[in-house]
Amino acid sequence: MVNKTVLEHAQFLDKNDELASYRELFHIPKDKNGNNWIYLCGNSLGLQPKSVKKYINQELEDWKNLGVEGHFEAKKPWMPYHEFLTESMAKVVGAKPIEVVVMNTLTTNLHLAMVSFYKPTKKKFKIVIESDAFPSDRYAVESQLKFHGFDPVNGLIEWKPRVGEELLRIDDLRQIIADQGDEIALLMIGGVNYYTGQFFDLKKIAALGHSINAKVGIDLAHGVGNIQPNLHDANVDFAVWCTYKYLNSGPGSLGGLFIHEKYANDITLNRFTGWWGHNKNTRFNMRHDFDPIPGAEGWQLSNPPILSMAAINASLDIFNEVGMDKLREKSIKLTGYLEFLLSQFGEDIIRIITPKNPEKRGCQLSIQVINADKSLHRKLMDAHVICDWREPDVIRVAPIPLYNSFEDVFNMVEVLKGILNE
Numbered sequence: 001m002v003n004k005t006v007l008e009h010a011q012f013l014d015k016n017d018e019l020a021s022y023r024e025l026f027h028i029p030k031d032k033n034g035n036n037w038i039y040l041c042g043n044s045l046g047l048q049p050k051s052v053k054k055y056i057n058q059e060l061e062d063w064k065n066l067g068v069e070g071h072f073e074a075k076k077p078w079m080p081y082h083e084f085l086t087e088s089m090a091k092v093v094g095a096k097p098i099e100v101v102v103m104n105t106l107t108t109n110l111h112l113a114m115v116s117f118y119k120p121t122k123k124k125f126k127i128v129i130e131s132d133a134f135p136s137d138r139y140a141v142e143s144q145l146k147f148h149g150f151d152p153v154n155g156l157i158e159w160k161p162r163v164g165e166e167l168l169r170i171d172d173l174r175q176i177i178a179d180q181g182d183e184i185a186l187l188m189i190g191g192v193n194y195y196t197g198q199f200f201d202l203k204k205i206a207a208l209g210h211s212i213n214a215k216v217g218i219d220l221a222h223g224v225g226n227i228q229p230n231l232h233d234a235n236v237d238f239a240v241w242c243t244y245k246y247l248n249s250g251p252g253s254l255g256g257l258f259i260h261e262k263y264a265n266d267i268t269l270n271r272f273t274g275w276w277g278h279n280k281n282t283r284f285n286m287r288h289d290f291d292p293i294p295g296a297e298g299w300q301l302s303n304p305p306i307l308s309m310a311a312i313n314a315s316l317d318i319f320n321e322v323g324m325d326k327l328r329e330k331s332i333k334l335t336g337y338l339e340f341l342l343s344q345f346g347e348d349i350i351r352i353i354t355p356k357n358p359e360k361r362g363c364q365l366s367i368q369v370i371n372a373d374k375s376l377h378r379k380l381m382d383a384h385v386i387c388d389w390r391e392p393d394v395i396r397v398a399p400i401p402l403y404n405s406f407e408d409v410f411n412m413v414e415v416l417k418g419i420l421n422e
């Protein structure tokens with residue numbers, strides 16, 4: 001039995017939502033009866049903008065009609081194609097265009113950035129990560145330690161929640177810095193933790209790292225397109241992200257790299273190099289010594305896959321039109337609404353582990369349903385409420401301000417209520 005007045009309230013919120021029409025720009029998957037799924041999983045894989053097809057078709061047409069000439073003659077020439085993405089991407093992450101490039105995938109970019117910014121010495125070699133860092137980040141960091149001849153067991157410092165807590169406290173990071181600062185070479189932190197949804201104060205983290213002469217890198221997989229990280233002002237040294245989550249650019253699409261402007265012309269940094277990072281004017285002379293393009297572009301290795309870039313282009317055009325400020329404004333309301341509805345179950349039934357303060361989270365709420373197991377998630381999925389399950393007992397729900405409605409959120413909570421009442 002649907003609570004009619006609450007449903008009407010959700011519909012009222014949708015009617016007054018300035019961004020409501022953007023939902024029409026996306027393909028929402030449907031069930032057999034033609035009903036929309038309640039898709040709250042854009043933190044894992046964003047939905048497809050309808051415009052993607054047109055953007056990709058343009059490249060297929062140009063390839064068909066122009067062959068290799070498409071590098072210069074395509075409507076959007078392939079040679080500089082990545083440059084068409086830079087300005088919009090820079091806005092999304094609060095960076096200057098020279099600080100940003102779209103290339104490779106997240107974990108590859110993380111390794112490339114660590115080649116440049118993780119320069120351990122015998123005494124100063126440790127890396128700080130969150131204790132529940134995303135597995136790929138942990139593997140990458142551990143392998144960098146090993147690559148430099150260090151044992152990850154004592155080379156890795158975990159920033160942990162206190163006993164009985166899930167969230168991390170900046171004071172505990174401060175303590176790590178105070179105790180082991182001399183030995184720490186790098187802080188590698190997820191800007192928005194993938195598990196709890198906690199959004200860290202990046203400026204504070206950067207300042208803490210720099211106070212002991214360590215470098216600071218941020219993984220923005222769950223931040224980009226979700227919160228505004230203001231990377232330039234935060235003064236982090238580097239950041240990496242993917243574009244298939246909140247940036248809706250398709251499965252396995254390319255990643256992004258931020259290198260702070262202060263390194264734009266720094267040729268003393270180590271780097272693994274490739275021809276696409278070389279001075280554009282002499283790139284095709286083929287025999288020059290490596291002459292890096294200033295800024296993040298100088299970290300490129302290869303000529304990029306244009307079909308994926310076209311999808312990113314389509315998506316970024318939408319972000320550019322809306323702007324992160326408006327998106328974030330709606331996101332705070334939409335997630336707040338979800339939080340409000342979930343709070344009515346009571347804390348003895350549903351616990352939200354994500355921070356309560358909207359400034360310390362993005363759109364995702366990580367919820368624990370007391371005594372639930374994975375079958376709850378199965379039932380939600382069977383009812384076409386798409387969200388994800390993380391062991392041991394967390395359901396991550398992410399209402400996406402670009403395409404989710406208040407009614408989606410209402411319907412999700414109704415389905416959950418129905419399952420729990422069974």
Ligand SMILES: *Cc1c(COP(=O)(O)O)cnc(C)c1O
Pocket residue numbers: 105106107108134136137190194219221222242255
């Ligand atoms: C999704 C995600 C990744 C994925 O890395 P890929 O290289 O794109 O496969 C890495 N780190 C975090 C924190 C993630 O959330």
